[in-house]
Amino acid sequence: MKxxxxxxxxxxxxxxxxxxxxxxxxAYMRGxxxxxxxxxxxxxxxxxxxxxxxxxxxxxxxxxxxxxxxSGYIIAGILAGPHVLGFLSPSMVGRLRLxxxxxxxxxxxxxxxxxxxxxxxxxQRVIIYNVVFQVVIVFGMVAGFGTIxxxxxxxxxxxxxxxxxSLAVLLGVAAVARSPSSxxxxxxxxxxxxxxxxxxxxxxxxxxxxxxxLFTLAMAVVQAVLAPGGRMEFxxxxxxxxxxxxxxxxxxxxxxxxxxxxxxAGYDLPFFLLFFAFGVARASQWLGQFTESHFGGSLHxxxxxxxxxxxxxxxxxxxxxxxxxxxxxxxxxPVFVLFFSLAGASLDLTALVLTWPLALCLAVIRAAAIxxxxxxxxxxxxDPPRYNQTAWMAYxxxxxxxxxxxxLAMREFPAIGTYLTTVVLAVICLxxxxxxxxxxxxxxxxxxxxxx
Amino acid sequence: xxxVFAFLLVVFLAFSGYHFTFRGFRPRLPLFVxxxxxxxxxxxxxxxxxxxxxxxxxxxxxxxxxxxxxxxxLGWIGFLYGFQFEFRxxxxxxxxxxxxxxxxxxxxLLGVLGAAMTAMPLFPPGYAAMGLTLSFLMAAAAAxxxxxxxxxxxxxxxxxxxxxxxxxxxxxxxxxxxxxxMFGLAYVFKPEGSTAIDGAxxxxxxxxxxxxxxxxxxxxxxxxxxxxPELILVVAGMVLLASGLSTAxxxxxxxxxxxxxxxLVNVSRDKERIYRILxxxxxxxYLLLLVFLxxxxxxxxxxxxxxxxxxxxxxxxxxxxxLLIITRVAPGLRRYPPHLGLGLLGPSGLCMAFxxxxxxxxxxxxxxxxxxxxxxxxxxxxxxxxxxxxMVIREKRHEA
Numbered sequence: 001m002k003x004x005x006x007x008x009x010x011x012x013x014x015x016x017x018x019x020x021x022x023x024x025x026x027a028y029m030r031g032x033x034x035x036x037x038x039x040x041x042x043x044x045x046x047x048x049x050x051x052x053x054x055x056x057x058x059x060x061x062x063x064x065x066x067x068x069x070x071s072g073y074i075i076a077g078i079l080a081g082p083h084v085l086g087f088l089s090p091s092m093v094g095r096l097r098l099x100x101x102x103x104x105x106x107x108x109x110x111x112x113x114x115x116x117x118x119x120x121x122x123x124q125r126v127i128i129y130n131v132v133f134q135v136v137i138v139f140g141m142v143a144g145f146g147t148i149x150x151x152x153x154x155x156x157x158x159x160x161x162x163x164x165x166s167l168a169v170l171l172g173v174a175a176v177a178r179s180p181s182s183x184x185x186x187x188x189x190x191x192x193x194x195x196x197x198x199x200x201x202x203x204x205x206x207x208x209x210x211x212x213x214l215f216t217l218a219m220a221v222v223q224a225v226l227a228p229g230g231r232m233e234f235x236x237x238x239x240x241x242x243x244x245x246x247x248x249x250x251x252x253x254x255x256x257x258x259x260x261x262x263x264x265a266g267y268d269l270p271f272f273l274l275f276f277a278f279g280v281a282r283a284s285q286w287l288g289q290f291t292e293s294h295f296g297g298s299l300h301x302x303x304x305x306x307x308x309x310x311x312x313x314x315x316x317x318x319x320x321x322x323x324x325x326x327x328x329x330x331x332x333x334p335v336f337v338l339f340f341s342l343a344g345a346s347l348d349l350t351a352l353v354l355t356w357p358l359a360l361c362l363a364v365i366r367a368a369a370i371x372x373x374x375x376x377x378x379x380x381x382x383d384p385p386r387y388n389q390t391a392w393m394a395y396x397x398x399x400x401x402x403x404x405x406x407x408l409a410m411r412e413f414p415a416i417g418t419y420l421t422t423v424v425l426a427v428i429c430l431x432x433x434x435x436x437x438x439x440x441x442x443x444x445x446x447x448x449x450x451x452x
Numbered sequence: 453x454x455x456v457f458a459f460l461l462v463v464f465l466a467f468s469g470y471h472f473t474f475r476g477f478r479p480r481l482p483l484f485v486x487x488x489x490x491x492x493x494x495x496x497x498x499x500x501x502x503x504x505x506x507x508x509x510x511x512x513x514x515x516x517x518x519x520x521x522x523x524x525x526l527g528w529i530g531f532l533y534g535f536q537f538e539f540r541x542x543x544x545x546x547x548x549x550x551x552x553x554x555x556x557x558x559x560x561l562l563g564v565l566g567a568a569m570t571a572m573p574l575f576p577p578g579y580a581a582m583g584l585t586l587s588f589l590m591a592a593a594a595a596x597x598x599x600x601x602x603x604x605x606x607x608x609x610x611x612x613x614x615x616x617x618x619x620x621x622x623x624x625x626x627x628x629x630x631x632x633x634m635f636g637l638a639y640v641f642k643p644e645g646s647t648a649i650d651g652a653x654x655x656x657x658x659x660x661x662x663x664x665x666x667x668x669x670x671x672x673x674x675x676x677x678x679x680x681p682e683l684i685l686v687v688a689g690m691v692l693l694a695s696g697l698s699t700a701x702x703x704x705x706x707x708x709x710x711x712x713x714x715x716l717v718n719v720s721r722d723k724e725r726i727y728r729i730l731x732x733x734x735x736x737x738y739l740l741l742l743v744f745l746x747x748x749x750x751x752x753x754x755x756x757x758x759x760x761x762x763x764x765x766x767x768x769x770x771x772x773x774x775l776l777i778i779t780r781v782a783p784g785l786r787r788y789p790p791h792l793g794l795g796l797l798g799p800s801g802l803c804m805a806f807x808x809x810x811x812x813x814x815x816x817x818x819x820x821x822x823x824x825x826x827x828x829x830x831x832x833x834x835x836x837x838x839x840x841x842x843m844v845i846r847e848k849r850h851e852a
Contacts, residue, residue, distance in 0.1 A: 018673065041516075041699065046692070050693055267471055268467060275463060331681075
């Protein structure tokens with residue numbers, strides 16, 4: 001055996017031993033008969049630590065076999081989660097998902113910081129084409145498939161034709177949603193840099209803003225179709241535009257604040273940024289509840305847009321960009337590991353089992369639509385054929401935004417909401433496993449991995 | 453929502469307070485005020501202000517909601533504390549220093565333990581039932597001495613009496629060792645369980661096994677050199693895991709992490725890198741600890757102050773008498789002034805950590821009263837210790 005192979009084998013053995021040890025501790029904790037008050041704290045800390053370490057080691061093992069580290073984190077979450085080994089109960093997953101607020105906002109900050117104006121110069125056209133084509137083609141193909149074939153699947157055969165069409169519209173919008181967090185994580189992991197990477201990031205971030213508008217539009221349409229005597233509420237679009245504008249302005253101002261902090265103090269910047277991200281997430285939520293209870297209308301600021309704008313502002317409009325990105329990089333690993341392992345633990349495998357034929361069809365249709373849209377956008381913009389043939393692989397991953405939207409729809413339209421959530425969860429299961437692997441492969445194929 | 457708000461507030465207070473207290477802000481204040489300020493004692497009062505008796509932001513349910521954070525804080529502080537015990541470095545000091553430190557530590561531990569065990573039956577039945585456990589806590593919290601006052605004094609004396617200060621600083625850096633063992637006994641001899649030796653032995657073995665498992669896990673992670681971002685993840689993950697596991701085993705997250713820290717610093721080649729990760733969060737974590745301790749502090753109960761004053765006086769007598777004896781008996785220490793022990797009254801951060809840790813495990817009224825009393829004694833000691841220390845240091849005696 002060559003020394004390199006021997007070293008790698010030893011590393012794998014060490015990692016497997018670590019996993020066994022953590023598993024043994026977790027088995028002990030699962031059987032532990034805790035008192036309800038202090039036991040909860042002990043369990044939270046233990047499983048948080050175990051998940052962090054176990055997912056990290058699984059990521060390393062995934063790296064050994066050529067998979068993205070991210071896939072390892074997700075697989076560790078799935079294994080530890082309620083559907084497989086059951087180390088994490090559904091209530092524990094729910095409690096730990098509070099950290100998602102922190103992680104998502106932090107990842108959004110990171111996404112904004114990756115968005116360099118100079119790097120995007122000259123890529124506007126291909127980004128706009130991609131956004132337009134992906135919205136039209138992906139939405140059109142998925143919604144069309146759902147409308148035409150929705151009643152053929154056992155899972156949805158009891159729905160009326162109007163309900164099937166409404167479900168298809170919402171599924172079409174959910175299919176447009178991307179996962180900026182996965183994109184950022186893979187780009188960081190692969191240290192990718194170049195035109196292809198910048199385009200993918202630009203499209204993913206733009207889609208993240210656009211999806212909120214699309215979803216509001218779809219909800220209004222479905223409301224008009226499903227409610228007896230229903231009609232479109234156009235006022236909602238004015239409010240949405242206002243909320244997005246206020247979120248962007250709040251983000252830009254926050255970016256100025258961060259930049260000021262970096263220039264004037266700069267101490268403990270990673271902690272400051274974690275604190276900022278968590279603060280923005282919770283303050284937005286609080287503001288919505290406060291305006292709802294005191295003024296009868298909710299001002300819903302989008303924490304992700306605020307954080308993205310803030311990151312963008314520090315990187316492009318301030319002087320502290322280098323310190324900012326260095327601080328983000330320093331603590332991004334634990335945030336990514338935690339976020340994706342929790343995402344894995346929350347994947348609803350029951351939903352996948354229930355609806356796998358429909359979910360598989362939708363995932364394939366979505367992938368085909370993305371391929372067509374990305375190829376057409378690239379060809380029209382004059383990108384190299386290698387980029388055009390590979391681009392679709394970068395847009396497959398899907399995560400929390402689509403789940404959030406589906407859950408919102410479930411509250412609004414109980415008649416079709418459960419179907420929607422179950423199918424969306426199942427499709428996300430597939431895309432979140434396949435997406436990161438495909439994106440990593442795409443970055444290697446276009447030769448932009450390792451250039452950052 | 454209240455827990456989240458409280459979390460954000462206390463973390464903000466801890467980090468901003470750290471910068472005001474330990475970094476940029478250097479006001480010219482009298483020594484006792486500087487000591488009060490630099491030991492972070494004001495954060496106990498901030499915690500008290502936020503607690504149930506005043507602003508009610510950190511009320512009991514909110515503190516329970518923040519229990520995971522408190523356990524992590526204790527674990528982090530414990531791990532860092534353990535990291536200071538690198539045996540190779542401790543051996544650099546003269547033997548008589550070690551003799552003085554350990555004699556002082558053992559004398560106080562036994563003195564306070566004996567007094568507490570004798571006094572407990574005089575109190576209502578609730579105290580007697582927890583008598584042994586509370587006595588261990590009182591003894592453990594009495595032994596360690598604070599270093600901040602000594603460091604301040606060393607700076608203000610500008611090189612005078614270096615030997616005297618060196619001895620005091622050495623004692624204050626190692627007199628926590630016996631206290632740790634005593635504190636561990638409070639967990640092993642649980643009031644609700646058997647106090648028989650076999651029960652204690654089983655408990656100790658369980659704890660030892662868990663600590664060994666954690667240590668093994670840590671060493672496996674460190675078996676190859678990993679980049680800093682990964683090391684941050686491993687350290688944070690291990691502290692979380694060890695805190696959770698030790699609490700589940702009915703043990704102290706503080707002690708478990710100290711044990712792991714002591715072992716790791718003596719065997720790992722990555723100790724410097726790990727220390728660089730742990731150290732920046734040390735003081736904010738300590739201030740957080742003080743805020744939580746202050747929030748749970750009962751100050752409106754006269755019993756708290758009564759026991760506190762008696763405890764403080766007994767502790768002071770113990771410190772004074774122990775060093776009086778050793779400096780008269782040990783030939784190498786006769787050159788030091790007899791009242792040297794009065795310079796060790798400042799409270800140590802370790803005592804504060806003991807109290808918070810204990811309050812997480814033993815939550816009854818009796819335990820909270822005794823914790824409040826010890827806290828009162830330590831705060832009073834913090835107030836008078838600068839004068840006593842100055843008196844000791846200025847005492848004329850030839851040490852050459």
